[in-house]
Amino acid sequence: MTLFGLEESVIVGLARGVHPGGDESERDAPADVFARAAWTGIAEPGDGVAGLLVGSLGASVALTAVLETWTPERLAVTVRESGVAGEELESELEQGLQRWRPRLSSAEVIHSLQQAARVSARLLLPSDPLWPASLDDLGLHAPIALWWRGDPAAFHALPHAVALVGARAATGYGEHVAMEAAAGLVDRGFAIVSGAAYGIDGMAHRAALASEGITLAFLAGGVDRHYPTGHDALISRIAEVGAVVSELPCGAAPTKWRFLQRNRLIAAAGAATVVVEAGWRSGSLNTAGHAAALGRPLGAVPGPVTSPASAGCHRLIREFDAVCVTTAAEMAELAGEGVWALDRIEAEGAAGGTDSRTSEEIRVLDALSRRSPRPVPDIARRAGMSTAAVLGALGALDLDGVVSERETGWVSIGRGT
Template identity: 85%
Template sequence: MTLFGLEESVILGLARSVHPAGDESAEDEAAEAAEAEPGAAAGAGPESAESAAGAGGADAAADLFARAAWTGIAEPGDGVVGLLVASLGASAALTAVLETWTPERLAATMREGGVVAEELEGELEQGLQRWRPRLSSADVIRSLQQAARVSARLLVPSDPLWPASLDDLGQHAPLALWWRGVPAAFHALPRAIALVGARAATGYGEHVAMDASAGLVDRGFAIVSGAAYGIDGMAHRAALASDGITLAFLAGGVDRHYPSGHDALISRIAEVGAVVSELPCGAAPTKWRFLQRNRLIAAAGAATVVVEAGWRSGSLNTAGHAAALGRPLGAVPGPVTSPTSAGCHRLIREFDAVCVTTAAEMDELAGEGPWALDRTLAEGAAGDDPRTSEEIRVLDALSPRSPRPVPEIARRAGMSTSAVLGALGALDLDGVVSERETGWVYASRPGSAGGSS
């Protein structure tokens, strides 16, 4: 096996340096396969079992290496490479680009795999123009070696620690994540809230962020933010001071602490939480990467709260991603004379954000929608739920923030429109859902009549 002109032994060594459990997992899978087919294993002998483990380890290493390479070749959020890798696999997709496949050949292969997209050839042609100038084995090796030096690890979608919530980003989901920290941080993500806000925060905003972060930690939440000055930094510090778990998503490599004034803070987060990026070590933060980083913050948490933000604050970008994903969105009000709260007031007035002022209200916000249902089921209370299977399927297809029309709900639920209408009628009577001009959503207060408090 060769990739990027590198021999298999080199690829295996580099993969192990950032994903040491990868080969062990492959060997375990091979051993399980041998146990499942004892006759074949007996006939093949121990050498075959070893070669099977080696083949699995080589394939896993090639996938890891290719995903590591793609994090440097494609910019974050590149939906075309997301489609390509989902269709061909990371290693095969990289090989195809290296072998200078034409856009027509790539498109034909992807369509054979079931990809349906208009103007696919044109998008691939533009993508190849973006990716090919970055094809450098030296850059990939350098980033992997740097990752090993700073004890950074590579997380891929097949890993148990992979945040499943990021898959909601679809073709724009990260192909891999670089991280430093403790595994417990990823286990805490299903119950996490993103706290974001202005870099030029006021004393009022920082005070609210501190109280909110500490209060949420006391309620068992992890805190997600972006390690920036102002609200982000205060949210992280308060979580750490409360012995909570916090995760920082960076817009550059995890070895480049940005802003530099937060070097000590980011180092502390890496000791007890996690510092995460979809960019390889050595990558510099840019404006575009900050904007793309924001989608990860929004997707990672069960809810997003904007604590303080100006009219054109970058935090509104994070809020936009949260709304697009159907995540509950909250905003903290401020003085009507404060420019640094104008963005929060705008979210409440124009974008249907929920006005929240305390950690208890933020907890309630995160409790809306499918996340609350998931926790109820996990606690074994589903037996008390009188809902029919059709009502449950409709609830699963709804969003707490983005109205969805009946045909879309039917498509998501796999039901007929008449069945969906019947279920919605029953749920509406119970006050669980509400109808808006453009479709149906969860009621703002599940269980209350018509969604009103």
């Protein structure tokens, strides 16, 4: 018997290699594990149409529909039968199929599953007891599955976790505040969530580990690709006593778009988000926006009024009603209090409003090379977009002077990116 064009025994073996705790009495369990693993590579993080399709039909049926080249009309009828309505449903599904089909590769799925088993990575499904229920607040944009390495107990600490984020180019002041905050929160029984980046993220993780606390790092690439490479030892240590988590399969490279999407997981996972230090256009403001959109309490640490590194925090406090927090005690109080309404930052930050590029433009730039021209179909496959959307983004980027068309394809020329 075959599943997804492969021998059933192959599917079962690969699924058990990354999800050994599944209920083997359920015949469809290995198929669901394999299908969700495949979807983590087929769809980009936060793809709401993929979330809709998988949520309506189940991961296995949804994958089968893409493999068997169902028409958008047939898919829309099937989705509506599950109780989902929408005037633009057929159009959204058609665009989704254009994004997903170029990425269909059983060889790549098999390779990512084999690599995950080699590095002892596991796949977490929404039906698993360890699944972070807070991520379900993302709705259709919630992860289809999560890849992780580490101690399962780390997931039990998420309901009492605080996300500490901030600038990569942190000052000594910012790193000192992050260290004191993380250690103080750990002493109060909180776990620390962050993104393992340089600067504030790294200091927050290190302080939590030094205080023998639990910390979780959400990555923008595969859990087998430690990024930044300078934090290889830190991320390895987090994987030993905490957890390293990603919604991308092993081998996946981090890109600017994936960092922005990763931020929504950091914001959703914590009971509160605190921006420790951030410039006016810091990426951590994107995390703050996601926190506001989800109704999570948001705090910001003030800094010297003359410091550009704290301008983003001051903006959050002045313009978006973030709570001014200066100590671990105040951050802990924030995590235990009610919801703060931050409508303006929800509108700007959740959509990545701190970046002048559209999401499509960011993804196309991520997919381009500065040396090797790439044709439109290759760019579409790398970006997880339809060719029509790629052409539209390339047109805008060409007018802005940051891409150029060569005889064999398009290249990034770097200006303004």
